[in-house]
Amino acid sequence: MVRLIPVERGGKIVWAEDAPDTCPDGHKRLVPTTAGCPECGEPIRQWPCREPGCTAPVQYDDEHVHHSRK
Ligand SMILES: [Zn+2]
Ligand SMILES: [Zn+2]
Secondary structure (H helix, E strand, O other): OOOEEEEEEOOEEEEEEOOOOOOOOOOOOEOOEEEEOOOOOOEEEEEOEOOOOOOOOOEEOOOOOOOOOO
């Protein structure tokens, strides 16, 4: 699961996803989505980068454990 972290918004503390701010190449155009894991196909939280031409690997939930394909 993606961790939730307390974030202040408009004077209130709310719980937000501990999502990355930038892709591995430093772009700030990440779009949160839920899609199949590239390794095992299980639906997981991912943050693909929408910067044109970006070739960095898609970041995904770092607590995800791949299902074995038995
Ligand atoms: Zn990028
Ligand atoms: Zn997986």
